[in-house]
Amino acid sequence: MQELTFVYDADDILDRPIHVGVVASGDLEIVMLPDPGRPTATIALRTSVDGHGARWQRVLDRFFEHGAFRARYEINDSGATPGMVSLRLGQARELAATNPPPAVAP
Amino acid sequence: MSARIRPAFSQLRPRQRVQALLDPGTFREILGPFDLLESPHLPxxxxxxxxxxxxxxxxxTxxxxxxxxxxxxxxxxGGGVGEVSGAKLAAALERALDDRRSGTPTRVVLVLDSGGIRLQEANLGLLAVAEIHAALVELTRHGPVVGVIPGPVGCFGGMGIVAGLTSHLIMTRYGRLGLNGPEVIETEAGIDELDASDRATVWATIGGAQRVTTGQAEVLVDDAIESVVAAAHQIWRTVPDAHPPRAERIDQAQRMLAAFDHRWRPTPAEFTAIVTREVP
Structure with a gap:
């Protein structure tokens, strides 16, 4: 297991916590907690696959290129591919932007 | 006519399973993902x-x-129960017990999808499961507790005992119930005892249909959300509060044991024939 941290500039206000995914083989879990007081998205990542820091950096750089929520991200990864990671990040962002929040858990 | 594909209960995530079983809009989670109460032992x-x-x-509700x-x-x-997840379950059951004791009718449903105790947490998982067992024994004295085994993991080990301590078990054909799982039996007793890769034999022995036919579980349902939810609700509508928990129905187990010679290894079909004769 490897722990990595990333910080991005963020402007958008997150009005509720978000949870998607599962720590199952080839998948990952993302928890977003609102952090309106700080102009950043802070990502605390734990991954089961060591040595892919540069790959994570590229996937996250591309994802946060066009804006980010002011939030604390907890990402628990169980060997998801970069494509899977992008899908889960997109799912979390879509949920965060859905108003009113959906009635059924993701 | 076009067939409508009904969404499967076993394909739901656990949070969605809980939501499906509760009245719409009433789900309130205790110690959910935003509390970040995770296992301190795994990292x-x-x-x-x-x-x-x-x-x-x-x-x-x-x-x-x-x-x-x-x-x-x-x-x-694999749904393995550790110190934290076990404590969450035990505390929730103890709270339900307090509610029942103070005269508030409380319906309790367990959705079991678990290989048993999480081996990485060893004795801490065992202790938590012991607390769950104790709470269930007391809880079933005050009313029914419904267990649901939808699959795909099934229910084994200490959680297999939890299933045995409920008053009603609902299973799909996809679900399996046992103490030792097939892989454990093959590893410990040899491939002559059980070939865990032989899915037909595994399901014929411990699958939902066999468990219900032989009286080890009460209700066999289609793996559709509406069927599982309807079966659970039906139990609460029709069962008197005094329904005995499974663990107290020992004459059935004693008749079954008496009917067997331990040197004989019946096929699943022979087992069914004997059990349905001895335990009508």
Whole structure:
């Protein structure tokens, strides 16, 4: 297991916590907690696959290129591919932007 | 005419399973993913933890009556119960027990999808499961507790005992119930005893249909959300509060044991024939 941290500039206000995914083989879990007081998205990542820091950096750089929520991200990864990671990040962002929040858990 | 594909209960995530079993809009989660109450033991062993430690504790109502619906996440660590997830389950059951003792009718449903105790947490998992067992024994003295085994993991080990301590078990054909899982039996007793890769034999021995036919579980349902939810609600509508828990129905087990010579290894079909004769 490897722990990595990333910080991005963020402007958008997150009005509720978000949870998607599962720590199952080839998948990952993302928890977003609102952090309106700080102009950043802070990502605390734990991954089961060591040595892919540069790959994570590229996937996250591309994802946060066009804006980010002011939030604390907890990402628990169980060997998801970069494509899977992008899908889960997109799912979390879509949920965060859905108003009113959906009635059924993701 | 076009066939409509009905969404499967076994394909739902545990949080969605809990929501489906509770009245719409009443789900309230206790110690959910945003509380980040994860296992302190897994990261120290190099294993990535999960924010809810694989247990969902829901309160809400079923048919307007106060309810506790608890679900294990079979996708995380095989649904294995650790110190934290076990404590969440035990505390939720103890709270339901307090409610029942103080005269508040409380419906309790467990969605079991678990290989048993999480081996990485060893004795701490065992202790938590012992607390769950004790709470269930007491809880079933005050009314029914419904277990649901939807699959795909099934229900084994200490959680297999939990299934045995409920008053009603609902299973799909996809679900399996046992003490030792097939892989464990093959590893410990040899491939002559059981070939765990032989799915037909495994399901004929411990699958939902066989468990219901032989009286080890009460209700066999289609793996459709509406069927599982309807079966659970039906139990609460029709069963008197005094229904005995499964663990107290020992004459049935004694008749079954008496009918067997331990040197004989019956096929699943022979086993069914004997059990349905001895335990009508």
């Amino acid at each position: 120290r062993q190099g294993i990535v933890p999960q924010s809810d430690d694989g247990a969902v504790i829901g309160r809400g 079923i048919d307007g009556v106060s309810a506790a619906v608890l679900a294990l996440d079979g996708a995380f660590q």
